[in-house]
Amino acid sequence: MITAYTAISDHTSSVLLYRKMVRKNYSKPNEFIFPIILKSCPKVVERYGTQMVHAQIVKSGFGQYSVVQTAVLDAYSRYGVDIVLARKLFDEMSDRNVVSWTAMISGYTRVGEVGNAVLLFEEMPQGIRDTPFWNSIIAGCMQNGLFSEAIEFFRRMIFEEGVGGWNRPNQVTVVCTLSACGHCGMLQLGKSIHAYIYRNALGLNLFLANSLIDMYGKCGSLKIARMVFDRTKKVNLTSWNSMINCFALHGQSEGAIGVFDEMLLHGDEVKPDGVTFIGLLNACTHGGLVEQGRHYYEMMIQEYRIEPQIEHYGCMVDLLGRAGQFEEAMEVVKGMKIPPDEVVWGSLLNGCKIHRCTDLAELAVKKLIEINPNNGGYRAMLANLYGDLGKWEEVWKVRKLLNEENAYKTPGCSWIEVDNQKLRVGNEGKESGEIFDEEGLVGEIGVRNEASDDNLEKSLKITHGYSSFRNGQLEAIKMVLSGESTMLVLPTGSGKSLCYQLPALVLPGVTLVVSPLVALMIDQLKQLPPAIPGGLLCSSQMPEEASKTLRSLQEGAIKVLFVSTERFLNGEFISIFSGTPLVSLVVVDEAHCVSEWSHNFQPSYKRLRASLLLGRLNAGCILAMTAAATTKT
Ligand SMILES: Nc1ncnc2c1ncn2[C@@H]1O[C@H](COP(=O)(O)OP(=O)(O)OP(=O)(O)O)[C@@H](O)[C@H]1O
Numbered sequence: 001m002i003t004a005y006t007a008i009s010d011h012t013s014s015v016l017l018y019r020k021m022v023r024k025n026y027s028k029p030n031e032f033i034f035p036i037i038l039k040s041c042p043k044v045v046e047r048y049g050t051q052m053v054h055a056q057i058v059k060s061g062f063g064q065y066s067v068v069q070t071a072v073l074d075a076y077s078r079y080g081v082d083i084v085l086a087r088k089l090f091d092e093m094s095d096r097n098v099v100s101w102t103a104m105i106s107g108y109t110r111v112g113e114v115g116n117a118v119l120l121f122e123e124m125p126q127g128i129r130d131t132p133f134w135n136s137i138i139a140g141c142m143q144n145g146l147f148s149e150a151i152e153f154f155r156r157m158i159f160e161e162g163v164g165g166w167n168r169p170n171q172v173t174v175v176c177t178l179s180a181c182g183h184c185g186m187l188q189l190g191k192s193i194h195a196y197i198y199r200n201a202l203g204l205n206l207f208l209a210n211s212l213i214d215m216y217g218k219c220g221s222l223k224i225a226r227m228v229f230d231r232t233k234k235v236n237l238t239s240w241n242s243m244i245n246c247f248a249l250h251g252q253s254e255g256a257i258g259v260f261d262e263m264l265l266h267g268d269e270v271k272p273d274g275v276t277f278i279g280l281l282n283a284c285t286h287g288g289l290v291e292q293g294r295h296y297y298e299m300m301i302q303e304y305r306i307e308p309q310i311e312h313y314g315c316m317v318d319l320l321g322r323a324g325q326f327e328e329a330m331e332v333v334k335g336m337k338i339p340p341d342e343v344v345w346g347s348l349l350n351g352c353k354i355h356r357c358t359d360l361a362e363l364a365v366k367k368l369i370e371i372n373p374n375n376g377g378y379r380a381m382l383a384n385l386y387g388d389l390g391k392w393e394e395v396w397k398v399r400k401l402l403n404e405e406n407a408y409k410t411p412g413c414s415w416i417e418v419d420n421q422k423l424r425v426g427n428e429g430k431e432s433g434e435i436f437d438e439e440g441l442v443g444e445i446g447v448r449n450e451a452s453d454d455n456l457e458k459s460l461k462i463t464h465g466y467s468s469f470r471n472g473q474l475e476a477i478k479m480v481l482s483g484e485s486t487m488l489v490l491p492t493g494s495g496k497s498l499c500y501q502l503p504a505l506v507l508p509g510v511t512l513v514v515s516p517l518v519a520l521m522i523d524q525l526k527q528l529p530p531a532i533p534g535g536l537l538c539s540s541q542m543p544e545e546a547s548k549t550l551r552s553l554q555e556g557a558i559k560v561l562f563v564s565t566e567r568f569l570n571g572e573f574i575s576i577f578s579g580t581p582l583v584s585l586v587v588v589d590e591a592h593c594v595s596e597w598s599h600n601f602q603p604s605y606k607r608l609r610a611s612l613l614l615g616r617l618n619a620g621c622i623l624a625m626t627a628a629a630t631t632k633t
Pocket residue numbers: 466467468469470473490491492493494495496497498627
């Protein structure tokens with residue numbers, strides 16, 4: 001009876017019946033009843049529930065039963081939240097089985113101690129790891145946002161032999177791993193899991209269907225997500241929300257709104273909730289649909305009586321800020337029933353940056369610093385902002401504070417999938433734009449130590465997504481990397497730009513590219529892959545733009561700098577490179593212009609001499625590129 005009450009979460013009845021049984025001495029509790037009452041008691045008596053039952057267990061002499069010991073340690077880690085005591089009990093257990101290991105690992109991950117969970121996981125003898133045990137670490141990584149680690153454990157699970165043969169992922173494994181795939185953009189692995197579900201007849205229930213919709217949607221396969229959605233017999237609110245969110249996530253505002261309209265047609269089966277409106281508002285933000293966004297926000301409050309949460313406020317401020325409607329955005333902030341968080345002020349700041357609204361930006365950055373004083377990124381933003389306003393004294397004060405307070409800057413990163421491998425593109429290295437794989441820098445997959453064909457090909461795949469070099473590219477890149485000045489003559493469209501892009505990523509310091517036409521440089525800047533941060537300096541720029549680029553250059557945030565010739569020949573510009581940043585490579589694009597057209601077309605081009613580039617700039621080497629070399633040039 002007690003088991004039945006606990007099973008239906010009627011914990012009060014369960015505890016009352018248990019108390020009656022003990023007080024009236026009807027019968028003595030045994031090893032079967034303690035694990036059950038350990039689930040109900042903490043729910044009713046709260047803080048001391050676990051201790052009370054534990055004391056009875058010790059007195060009754062059942063404390064040596066491994067099933068009871070496991071239940072006690074599980075209760076301490078789950079309800080008592082005394083993970084240290086739980087571990088003590090675990091260490092003292094004479095007869096640990098896979099269930100006790102699983103309970104302890106889940107306990108660690110539940111309180112966010114994933115490191116301890118992993119250490120304990122590795123201590124567990126391999127032969128007895130079963131599927132629920134693997135699930136505990138995979139789910140634990142997921143709960144703590146360690147998506148790539150979750151995938152790694154999943155891979156190990158598949159390839160490691162378990163109890164009585166290979167481990168077979170079950171529904172829990174599959175749901176957790178699909179979610180991790182969605183977060184990391186691992187479409188191929190997600191598809192394989194879909195096939196596994198199909199082959200092993202795991203049964204495409206609503207739970208699995210929703211996980212698939214979410215995974216396909218997050219990975220950008222919206223058509224397949226929709227196909228799974230359409231083939232699911234009875235979709236629920238989560239399915240609708242997933243579809244809306246996926247469209248919103250990929251900037252397809254109309255798609256998201258279309259799904260929402262469809263959802264309203266099924267109003268008798270499903271009603272939108274707060275999550276639905278987050279998706280919708282995000283979709284409106286991406287599409288710049290300010291009026292529609294306002295309409296949905298009102299609809300949420302008036303029609304569906306949903307109290308706005310911090311996420312809804314954040315979306316509204318983002319929507320209005322991006323549209324430059326700062327008064328309205330500030331009205332939303334002032335009207336908030338909860339204190340604005342980093343997302344809200346960050347969204348406002350983003351809008352201010354787009355519309356160059358420096359006064360409000362200053363307020364937003366100050367609020368961000370108040371909320372998170374340890375994030376040095378905010379102070380750096382404030383310093384940059386003061387720089388833009390010409391408040392140099394303030395710049396100096398903020399920079400000084402930044403140096404004094406050992407503040408950190410949160411590195412950003414994103415995930416890409418190359419050849420079934422998940423790779424991280426981020427700026428957490430010494431120089432931004434470096435690429436990381438699971439072990440470390442992919443930019444440094446030995447390329448910096450060894451520019452072997454293999455390593456270069458790997459970098460090409462990761463940075464540009466191409467599977468092989470075209471004629472002449474590899475040779476040119478290797479020459480440049482070995483520090484040899486090179487003249488590269490390849491036909492138009494043959495991929496000459498890649499011959500400096502890849503070395504720029506590999507070489508330390510900065511690569512300067514000079515071209516006779518600003519338009520050409522703008523095109524090339526746009527073509528740089530995301531892993532290679534670039535900048536442009538030319539005379540037609542606004543002074544603020546130029547000073548921003550110079551600042552980024554000095555902070556080491558630019559790997560390829562496109563420079564117009566007149567700038568290039570300016571002594572002040574050259575003097576920037578007398579210390580850091582180091583110039584590793586100078587690229588002279590359309591090099592035939594130097595001798596052929598320069599007299600009437602771009603006179604300054606003629607003055608680009610090796611002595612200037614190698615001598616005054618201290619450049620490592622020069623790469624001159626052209627498609628139009630004649631005997632004369
Ligand atoms: N190894 C490669 N595999 C596939 N595509 C490539 C490769 N290398 C370059 N490309 C692509 O070829 C196209 C032309 O490259 P790029 O603009 O560098 O040519 P170019 O030689 O500089 O031409 P131009 O002389 O006209 O400026 C680009 O879209 C580029 O991404």
